[in-house]
Amino acid sequence: MDWLIFILSVIEAIAWPVAFVAAVVFLRQEWVDVIGRIQGVKHKETQIEFGHCLQEASKKAKSSLPDSVDLASKGLAHRLELAGYSPRGAILESWIDVEATLEELGARYEIPRDELKHPDIHMMERMHGDDNALGKGAFGLLQSLCEMRNEAFYLTNKVIEFDAAKEYVSLANRMVTLLKEA
Structure with missing residues (x-):
């Protein structure tokens, strides 16, 4: 395994978790608003x-x-x-x-x-x-x-x-x- 394939596999492994954490962090206030509207x-x-x-x-x-x-x-x-x-x-x-x-x-x-x-x-x-x-x-x-x-x-x-x-x-x-x- 050369270093390019290694970097690609690491990026592939952490892409979804990073995207999820980023969505939670950036949309934090919107989530609070949505949860607050629940009747x-x-x-x-x-x-x-x-x-x-x-x-x-x-x-x-x-x-x-x-x-x-x-x-x-x-x-x-x-x-x-x-x-x-x-x-x-x-x-x-x-x-x-x-x-x-x-x-x-x-x-x-x-x-x-x-x-x-x-x-x-x-x-x-x-x-x-x-x-x-x-x-x-x-x-x-x-x-x-x-x-x-x-x-x-x-x-x-x-x-x-x-x-x-x-x-x-x-x-x-x-x-x-x-x-x-x-």
């Missing part, structure tokens, strides 16, 4: 779908939340503006308002603070029964909002669209209104 992930028994959860929550909201949105509520305009440049931040800020209102509700109904610190929404629903002040379906919607907040917080590679964040902010604001009225 759902399924691994064994676990399945996460942000867009689907938001659509389900919107359907639940029609039956259980008041239609009016209190535009004067604390920071709603700010959160809607925040959704334009940081959808994830708008979702997290909206959930903070829901949690604060849950604490106020707990104080009114003398629910121990420990139960509200890490709210088990299904447990709260069983405690209050069907005749609760929130109305039918409100606990399910509250659970959906909590799950979507968790997805926004923990799935940091996921791209959250402006419209989805705006819808979440609106739903959370309506939930806060309902909780304050209960």
Whole structure:
């Protein structure tokens, strides 16, 4: 084997691995964008779908939340503006308002603070029964909002669209209104 054939065989052996590594390195940001646009992930028994959860929550909201949105509520305009440049931040800020209102509700109904610190929404629903002040379906919607907040917080590679964040902010604001009225 002469040196030309040796060089040719070495180049032939490393061509595909080098091409693959180069594609990954050069298209790194594009891969992140593509992965971020994925609306759902399924691994064994676990399945996460942000867009689907938001659509389900919107359907639940029609039956259980008041239609009016209190535009004067604390920071709603700010959160809607925040959704334009940081959808994830708008979702997290909206959930903070829901949690604060849950604490106020707990104080009114003398629910121990420990139960509200890490709210088990299904447990709260069983405690209050069907005749609760929130109305039918409100606990399910509250659970959906909590799950979507968790997805926004923990799935940091996921791209959250402006419209989805705006819808979440609106739903959370309506939930806060309902909780304050209960």
